[in-house]
Amino acid sequence: MSLVLKKGNEVVGEAAIRSGCRCYFGYPITPQSELPEYLARRLPQVGGVFVQAESEIAAINMVYGAASTGVRVMTSSSSPGISLKQEGISYIAASQLPCVIVNIMRGGPGLGGIQASQSDYFQATKGGGHGDYRLIVLAPSSVQEIADLVKEGFQLADTYRNPVMILGDGILGQMMEPVDLGSGDVGELPDKPWAARGKKGRRSRNVINSLYLDSEKLEQLNLSLQKKYRLIAERETRAETYLTEDAQIVVAAYGMTARICKEAVDMVRKKGIRAGLFRPITLWPYPEKELRLAAQHSQAVLTVEMSAGQMVEDVRLSLNGEVPVEFYGRLGSMVPSAGEVFEEIQRISKKIGEVK
Amino acid sequence: MALVFDRPKSLTDKKFHYCPGCHHGIIHRLAAEALDELNIQQKTVVIASVGCSVLAYDYFDTDAVQAAHGRAPAVATGVKRASPESVVFTYQGDGDLASIGMAEIVHAAARSENITVIFVNNAVYGMTGGQMAPTSLMGQQTSTSPQGRSAESNGYPIRVCELLATLDGPSYLARVSVHDPKHVREAKKAILKAFQMQIQHQGFSLVEVVSTCPTNWHLTPVEALEWLEKKMLKQYPLGVFKKIEGVE
Ligand SMILES: Cc1ncc(C[n+]2csc(CCOP(=O)(O)OP(=O)(O)O)c2C)c(N)n1
């Protein structure tokens, strides 16, 4: 194992290269521009393709084209740019093409700000584009986890022929931490007999398409997509728990916010309050079972987000009224402090005490 | 008996769905003949766009990718960059290329992406029912310019070849038409030339085909040919607008 000190955004790029990704298409936007800048340097060194597209719309459609040929391909952006990509993402999902899309979220709505935020959760997990489709959404909370999840993301994308989104935030992208990037030996990449690169003697044609004018055929496509999504939901949920075994109060948070909440959990533990942390790593599929398990002996779940309350809906759905769910959020790129979360946990603890 | 006329190898046996007198069918055939003659069918990927020709992926006997409205040049860029040994061409209408997809076509041309574009200019949005296109002529009545296209409310038609010819990127830009046998032969030559440019790594090539849409022009096929010759060719003169030196 060899550790290097590296910025989150750059680690996305290096991890992609070490996952066998040789094509990147993107458009500059803060706070993720270090990523395309890094790849503009690195990809030519490994014989890869880097194109600065004319827009995010063009970039995602280049991804669609490259993915159609069966190569590992990535794009990245931040919130407003990800909004622009949505039509293309819907096409990619419908055509069942593998790719990795990175969203280093910033505050919105509109042009918003350039600082970190988590207000694109709905867009990422509920389908920001049109139609019944799903992205596999992975939410790292450290630079090391960025490296691990980018690699895993490329594998999941290939396994399920599905777009994968890495959902990070501006702090994670900008932060430097020691990271083990691994060897970069991905072995043989999976065969893609469906890829459109020219028939080369094949009898049948490979056609990448999402148009089905016949409603019955379109329903069939949708049913097969739904079947795939159910399979992913059964197999691919990931979550981390911290001190939840005896927790009366479980704090649910993802990404950067989860790290702040962990600190708050340690702080309240010192005061004798039994709190724990539940951190979903897959935001879709949402680790519902894992959350129910983590919260089974608790009296309250506190969801903390850098948004007005988006993931909290999945927390409520998972727990289905079994445990009361509270919410604390800061908006517009304001970051909740461990102190604020500490106060919230204390408040809830008192409330639970009163109820008893 | 000698066979003198047959379907090009690069077309499937699927029947075209195009209206009587529509030029899409002729243009498909010319593109397919070019793929046959250059012996590139087996490595070609066609990028179908959104418009009446959306089903091009059913007609060309090649691998295919269907692109979102206007984005075919970006999709072609992705295919070609990831698979440079493939021959990649887009087939796009004027709404697709010159309206919603103007950014993609200009930038693919400026980057000199080594792809070929077949651009069908019929002065209307065919598929959606004959709305005004960026190429509709002054005074032309369409379902969204019922009083005729006017400068005050609609501005002026766009000449794509002339516009792209201002760029350094393109290797070959030509405007042709297929309204009579002589012009069909010339169109064929231009399409061949455009593919040759790609095969010889010369960068972006585009052939604009001035074309009919009798259905949405509300004319018979014969009247449509006359309208094309009299009106369209005045606004869209035929010719070669760019051809880099030294390639034969
Ligand atoms: C994003 C988006 N906007 C609008 C449409 C609807 N639409 C389908 S075809 C078309 C016009 C195509 O016209 P043109 O490119 O001129 O091709 P033609 O049908 O004339 O061959 C439009 C607007 C669409 N499919 N997608």
Ligand code: SF4
């Ligand atoms: S509507 Fe116009 S462009 Fe479309 S097939 Fe008919 S004639 Fe051709």
